[in-house]
Amino acid sequence: MKQGRIRRDHTVAIAFAVFVLLAALGPWLPQWAMFIMTVAVARGLVVLGLLLLLRAGLVSFGQALFYCLGAYSAGALGRFFGISDIFVEMLVGGAVAAATAFVLGFLLARYRGIFFGLLSLALSMILYGLLVKSEALGSTDGFNILPSTLFGVRPGPDWVRYAVLVSAAAVALVAALAVHRYLNTPLGRLAPAIKDNEIRVEYMGASARRAVHVKYVIAGGLAGVGGALAATVVGHIDPEMAYWTTSGEFIFIAILAGTGNVIAPFVGALIYGAIHTMAYDLSPNTWQMTLGVALLLLIVFLPSGLWSAFSRFRWR
Amino acid sequence: MKIVNVTHGSFYAIGAYAAASMTAAWLAHGYPPMLSYAVLVVAAIVVAAPFAILIERVILRPLYSRDEVVILLVTYALFLILEDVVKLIWGVNPYFIAEPYALLGSFQVAGMAYPTYNLILVAVALFFGGGLAWLLHSTRAGKLLLAVIHDPEVSRAMGVNVGRYYLATFALGSLLAALAGAFTAPTVSVVPGLGVEVIVLSFAVVVIGGLGSLPGAAVGAVMVGLVRSLSVHYMPQVELFVIYFVMAVVLALRPRGLFSLAEPRKI
Numbered sequence: 001m002k003q004g005r006i007r008r009d010h011t012v013a014i015a016f017a018v019f020v021l022l023a024a025l026g027p028w029l030p031q032w033a034m035f036i037m038t039v040a041v042a043r044g045l046v047v048l049g050l051l052l053l054l055r056a057g058l059v060s061f062g063q064a065l066f067y068c069l070g071a072y073s074a075g076a077l078g079r080f081f082g083i084s085d086i087f088v089e090m091l092v093g094g095a096v097a098a099a100t101a102f103v104l105g106f107l108l109a110r111y112r113g114i115f116f117g118l119l120s121l122a123l124s125m126i127l128y129g130l131l132v133k134s135e136a137l138g139s140t141d142g143f144n145i146l147p148s149t150l151f152g153v154r155p156g157p158d159w160v161r162y163a164v165l166v167s168a169a170a171v172a173l174v175a176a177l178a179v180h181r182y183l184n185t186p187l188g189r190l191a192p193a194i195k196d197n198e199i200r201v202e203y204m205g206a207s208a209r210r211a212v213h214v215k216y217v218i219a220g221g222l223a224g225v226g227g228a229l230a231a232t233v234v235g236h237i238d239p240e241m242a243y244w245t246t247s248g249e250f251i252f253i254a255i256l257a258g259t260g261n262v263i264a265p266f267v268g269a270l271i272y273g274a275i276h277t278m279a280y281d282l283s284p285n286t287w288q289m290t291l292g293v294a295l296l297l298l299i300v301f302l303p304s305g306l307w308s309a310f311s312r313f314r315w316r
Numbered sequence: 317m318k319i320v321n322v323t324h325g326s327f328y329a330i331g332a333y334a335a336a337s338m339t340a341a342w343l344a345h346g347y348p349p350m351l352s353y354a355v356l357v358v359a360a361i362v363v364a365a366p367f368a369i370l371i372e373r374v375i376l377r378p379l380y381s382r383d384e385v386v387i388l389l390v391t392y393a394l395f396l397i398l399e400d401v402v403k404l405i406w407g408v409n410p411y412f413i414a415e416p417y418a419l420l421g422s423f424q425v426a427g428m429a430y431p432t433y434n435l436i437l438v439a440v441a442l443f444f445g446g447g448l449a450w451l452l453h454s455t456r457a458g459k460l461l462l463a464v465i466h467d468p469e470v471s472r473a474m475g476v477n478v479g480r481y482y483l484a485t486f487a488l489g490s491l492l493a494a495l496a497g498a499f500t501a502p503t504v505s506v507v508p509g510l511g512v513e514v515i516v517l518s519f520a521v522v523v524i525g526g527l528g529s530l531p532g533a534a535v536g537a538v539m540v541g542l543v544r545s546l547s548v549h550y551m552p553q554v555e556l557f558v559i560y561f562v563m564a565v566v567l568a569l570r571p572r573g574l575f576s577l578a579e580p581r582k583i
Binding site for chain 1: 375378379384385386388389390392393394395396397399400401403404512516519520523527557558560561563564567568571572
């Protein structure tokens with residue numbers, strides 16, 4: 001990126017290619033692989049939002065707040081209104097999360113560094129505390145949500161996973177491309193400047209606070225969509241989704257992936273899912289340790305994420 | 317040291333486990349129960365110290381030049397690792413050692429029984445808080461440490477062994493966490509997940525008080541404790557999140573905590 005020569009950006013083409021490949025090969029994938037991939041897409045959406053914040057140097061330890069809000073909105077739709085359409089759920093989940101992010105943004109956009117992280121963590125723990133104590137929403141057990149339908153149709157049992165995967169991938173494609181475009185707008189390009197030196201940004205006449213607010217709302221909305229998707233795939237939601245360790249997971253994926261490209265979060269989420277599943281399979285008692293070691297090695301040896309290794313190899 | 321250390325929770329858990337298991341063994345051998353307090357302390361220190369020194373020397377040292385947030389993530393990774401190390405060493409079954417707690421009995425305050433152990437804990441906390449304040453502000457080492465925190469490069473140029481101060485501070489902090497775990501161990505059942513609980517709570521405490529401020533931490537701890545007990549007493553359903561609520565309110569009003577100093581803006 002920094003070599004100073006202009007390089008053609010293949011992100012859009014690659015994103016489309018991956019989507020088409022997935023849709024074409026999907027029917028031959030085993031059910032468990034589809035499950036892992038769909039969960040990875042859900043997590044990838046959250047991390048995509050986190051990427052926006054990370055580029056501005058902000059680490060949110062509270063994305064679980066919006067993830068959980070999205071999931072519970074989706075769950076509430078099914079529980080109280082009988083709606084189980086996956087697109088409606090994602091839309092509502094994203095909208096509820098984005099609206100919440102908009103309100104909280106007035107508070108959070110003033111904070112930077114460690115305080116931003118800890119305040120967002122506090123906010124997500126408040127939601128956790130509320131959910132644990134609300135009997136109507138199942139307290140610590142959470143509740144199951146309705147099986148997903150697609151535009152009012154319920155696909156057959158062999159196809160439902162595939163249908164969900166492809167719809168999830170389609171939403172992810174749209175989101176990734178939208179974020180990709182956003183990164184190239186003036187507002188999007190402010191992010192690294194805010195990270196470098198905020199006062200200079202202000203001297204240029206741009207409002208850092210407003211830029212952070214916008215990013216926060218986008219990130220919140222994306223996390224809400226991801227949460228709603230995760231809820232429909234797993235079929236069960238509980239307050240753990242708002243616990244701070246869930247946010248930790250997202251940050252882990254973001255570090256794993258790196259913030260260089262909008263496709264990276266999804267790749268990162270997939271790798272994370274694979275590491276997680278394998279570590280859990282090999283040694284159920286030490287999977288956390290495996291994750292911790294992986295995270296540590298990444299921070300030490302690949303500070304800009306796996307994507308940086310990939311692009312270094314490709315463009316040198 | 318400008319390090320937000322998630323590993324602290326692990327040290328708390330390590331201290332609690334070490335103290336619980338060793339004290340249990342001590343009592344099982346029929347040694348005098350009065351000495352179990354010494355065992356608590358020694359166990360926590362002996363077990364936690366090697367971990368602390370190893371972590372600082374091997375893992376944190378090369379990373380000090382990185383961003384604060386990166387170090388936060390590193391300690392988070394270490395926290396994940398230690399969490400499982402604890403499970404590997406001590407298993408997943410809970411430990412109970414109520415003897416040191418029961419031994420001291422209780423006394424009556426305004427018609428209510430109050431365990432003496434808790435009172436002594438308060439005294440111990442005051443002692444450590446005062447000791448730390450004295451160490452930081454009235455000794456040569458403490459003053460040098462403040463200088464090191466303020467500007468490691470200039471301190472190094474002045475001939476201060478910065479690395480040793482970092483190590484000593486990290487080790488001291490971790491040992492305090494382990495001791496806290498050891499002192500709490502007799503009052504609770506020691507189970508996996510102990511560290512997760514305590515770390516978020518202590519973050520709330522230091523953020524309320526202002527990062528890096530001793531009186532802030534003391535005031536924050538008292539606030540958190542009071543608010544929690546009050547909510548348990550009057551509105552038990554809000555107990556879980558009232559602390560975070562207080563934290564959010566404090567941060568909203570004073571963005572850097574109650575006892576924070578003004579930060580210069582870098583242009």
